[in-house]
Amino acid sequence: xxxxxxxxxxxxxxxxxxxxxxxxxxxxxxxxxxxxxxxxxxxxxxxxxxxxxxxxxxxxxxxxxxxxxxxxxxxxxxxxxxxxxxxxxxxxxxxxxxxxxxxxxxxxxxxxxxxxxxxxxxxxxxxxxxxxxxxxxxxxxxxxxxxx
Numbered sequence: 001x002x003x004x005x006x007x008x009x010x011x012x013x014x015x016x017x018x019x020x021x022x023x024x025x026x027x028x029x030x031x032x033x034x035x036x037x038x039x040x041x042x043x044x045x046x047x048x049x050x051x052x053x054x055x056x057x058x059x060x061x062x063x064x065x066x067x068x069x070x071x072x073x074x075x076x077x078x079x080x081x082x083x084x085x086x087x088x089x090x091x092x093x094x095x096x097x098x099x100x101x102x103x104x105x106x107x108x109x110x111x112x113x114x115x116x117x118x119x120x121x122x123x124x125x126x127x128x129x130x131x132x133x134x135x136x137x138x139x140x141x142x143x144x145x146x147x148x
Contacts, residue, residue, distance in 0.1 A: 002047040005046060005048060006043070006045060007038075007060070018055065019075060038073075039060070044061050044093070045058065045092045046058045046059075047085045059086075060073045061106075068103075068106075074086050090121070094146065106146055108142050110140055127144070128142055
């Protein structure tokens, strides 16, 4: 139904609009610099509606020169939920970054109240590491060992 592709700098505006239009409780807007850094990485992914060609979901990831990747945000439009897009985007990113021999670990955060997202991250192989406050919100930090 939906198709996945690597996100590009041209997708910036639509990604920002999705974040702004569909904020939910415990949602933290991405910083402009973070979105730009993730799009520049060449590994962020989006899901596109086959008919309208609109972005319905995205997964933003940045990779450091030290072998650490960070999933900044995974977002699925409310009308596109239930199609396993979060897991599909994460797995597509893992397929891409496994080719980067220097990437050893990937971190992400999720709200402890977002049970669906936590379940999906764990289903993709993430393990809960610790809890912390981030930008005034409680978060669970999860990690995935990439090349194991």
